[in-house]
Amino acid sequence: MRPLVLVPTYNERHNLRPLVTALLSIDGLKVMVVDDNSPDGTADEGDALAAASAGRVSVMRRSGSRGLGRSYIEGMAAALRTDATHICQMDADFSHDPAELPRLLEASTHADLVIGSRYIPGGALRHWPAHRVMLSTFANWYVRAITRLPVHDCTSGFRCWTRGLLARLPLDRIVSDGYAFQVEMAWEAHQAGGRIVEVPITFVERREGQSKMSGGVIAESVILPWRLAARPRGKK
Amino acid sequence: MPKPSISAFFPCYNDAKTIGDLVVQADRQLRELTDDYEIIVVNDGSRDESAAVLSGLSAQVDRLRVVTHPANRGYGAALRSGFEHSTKDVVFYTDGDGQYDVREIPILLMLLTEDTHFVNGMKMTRNDPPHRVFVGNLHRFVTRWSFWLPINDVDCDFRLIRRSVLNKLRLSSSSGSICVELVKQAQRAGAQFREVSVHHYARRSGVSEFFTPRRILHTYADLAVTWIELMVVAKLKGLRALIESAA
Numbered sequence: 001m002r003p004l005v006l007v008p009t010y011n012e013r014h015n016l017r018p019l020v021t022a023l024l025s026i027d028g029l030k031v032m033v034v035d036d037n038s039p040d041g042t043a044d045e046g047d048a049l050a051a052a053s054a055g056r057v058s059v060m061r062r063s064g065s066r067g068l069g070r071s072y073i074e075g076m077a078a079a080l081r082t083d084a085t086h087i088c089q090m091d092a093d094f095s096h097d098p099a100e101l102p103r104l105l106e107a108s109t110h111a112d113l114v115i116g117s118r119y120i121p122g123g124a125l126r127h128w129p130a131h132r133v134m135l136s137t138f139a140n141w142y143v144r145a146i147t148r149l150p151v152h153d154c155t156s157g158f159r160c161w162t163r164g165l166l167a168r169l170p171l172d173r174i175v176s177d178g179y180a181f182q183v184e185m186a187w188e189a190h191q192a193g194g195r196i197v198e199v200p201i202t203f204v205e206r207r208e209g210q211s212k213m214s215g216g217v218i219a220e221s222v223i224l225p226w227r228l229a230a231r232p233r234g235k236k
Numbered sequence: 237m238p239k240p241s242i243s244a245f246f247p248c249y250n251d252a253k254t255i256g257d258l259v260v261q262a263d264r265q266l267r268e269l270t271d272d273y274e275i276i277v278v279n280d281g282s283r284d285e286s287a288a289v290l291s292g293l294s295a296q297v298d299r300l301r302v303v304t305h306p307a308n309r310g311y312g313a314a315l316r317s318g319f320e321h322s323t324k325d326v327v328f329y330t331d332g333d334g335q336y337d338v339r340e341i342p343i344l345l346m347l348l349t350e351d352t353h354f355v356n357g358m359k360m361t362r363n364d365p366p367h368r369v370f371v372g373n374l375h376r377f378v379t380r381w382s383f384w385l386p387i388n389d390v391d392c393d394f395r396l397i398r399r400s401v402l403n404k405l406r407l408s409s410s411s412g413s414i415c416v417e418l419v420k421q422a423q424r425a426g427a428q429f430r431e432v433s434v435h436h437y438a439r440r441s442g443v444s445e446f447f448t449p450r451r452i453l454h455t456y457a458d459l460a461v462t463w464i465e466l467m468v469v470a471k472l473k474g475l476r477a478l479i480e481s482a483a
Contacts (some may be wrong), residue, residue, distance in 0.1 A: 089342060121424075121425065121426050126481075127480035127482065127483075128482040128483075129482075129483070130479045130482075133475070133482050134475065135430050137475055137478065
């Protein structure tokens with residue numbers, strides 16, 4: 001198993017070193033930092049880490065159109081050009097605990113896509129206000145009701161893909177960018193006949209300051225399930 | 237696979253004519269499967285000779301234990317007593333009126349692989365009059381989709397359940413709606429289900445406790461309450477717990 005973790009960053013300079021250090025303690029794991037042109041010099045910090053990592057850390061500096069979804073698409077395409085067998089994705093701010101990553105990797109021996117899930121027995125949330133919990137719970141219910149996607153936490157960004165499945169997905173067709181990006185990818189995985197497994201995780205909100213939730217992100221999330229439901233089905 | 241330890245129990249309400257054969261057959265079948273088993277009959281306040289039959293049977297079948305409800309408390313209460321008194325790793329139960337064949341326990345057991353927690357029967361061909369089959373199928377359809385159940389035949393009371401799953405459940409129904417409650421709670425507890433066809437025989441004792449207008453009305457009122465409990469109240473409780481733990 002040669003896993004590679006994609007870590008999209010935007011102004012994560014202070015989190016990057018502890019996160020990468022924690023990730024490199026997992027045997028054989030590589031890290032690819034996908035920096036979205038952060039003004040705080042996250043990419044420079046990444047370069048410093050890469051120089052000291054004997055090739056286990058790489059940095060991708062993005063300059064084109066911004067956004068989490070775009071970062072992931074470019075990162076995934078780049079990851080597929082390496083020899084990685086498993087491609088993981090997680091947040092850079094320790095909302096996703098690097099110590100839980102080995103459990104996702106372990107589960108990926110039985111699945112094409114492993115999702116770290118907050119909404120299955122054993123999963124948990126920390127430091128989220130009631131309205132965020134309700135919004136996220138409702139969003140997942142909404143997506144499931146419309147798309148019939150058999151996933152309890154479609155918006156989770158803590159995932160582990162097998163190379164085989166990810167390479168089969170039409171990455172150039174992915175239209176969404178915010179939370180909806182995660183939903184769309186899960187839907188494509190399901191349509192491609194991928195075996196999806198959920199593993200319980202504890203999600204800890206760390207980010208201080210502004211949430212990335214905006215009118216645009218919400219509108220996209222409301223519309224996307226209907227677009228998916230209307231999309232022609234691929235052969236399984 | 238190591239030999240399982242099995243509790244088999246039978247709720248019994250005025251089933252004096254069938255319970256004897258059932259226990260003797262179960263004893264014979266289970267002895268072939270494992271050394272570690274027990275048989276329990278929950279006598280739910282029967283008004284026929286069940287009590288006498290059972291005490292005679294106890295002398296004959298040494299693995300048999302009888303749990304007696306002095307007064308009739310209902311099907312759900314009888315099942316809950318059965319679950320409470322079962323001590324083994326795998327729990328099997330079927331009705332005391334002999335609608336199913338306990339010699340088919342090995343078929344269920346075969347499907348109880350390591351990753352499976354709950355094996356349920358499906359009635360193969362029903363030995364009932366046509367109008368009952370039709371109503372039964374309609375009922376099955378409505379309950380399956382309104383409760384979003386993981387199995388086809390929730391009212392087929394011929395099942396194997398792992399104790400690890402039973403320990404997570406909080407069953408409260410005293411009536412026939414316990415079947416829905418049992419399956420839904422097990423599903424929410426993360427149980428993996430498997431199903432298999434089993435034979436179904438015309439009941440040989442007693443009369444149907446279901447097929448009278450009053451009974452039907454009662455059953456659906458009961459299911460409606462169960463629906464609100466499982467699909468609304470339980471969900472809201474879950475959401476509240478999530479909010480409280482996240483704060």
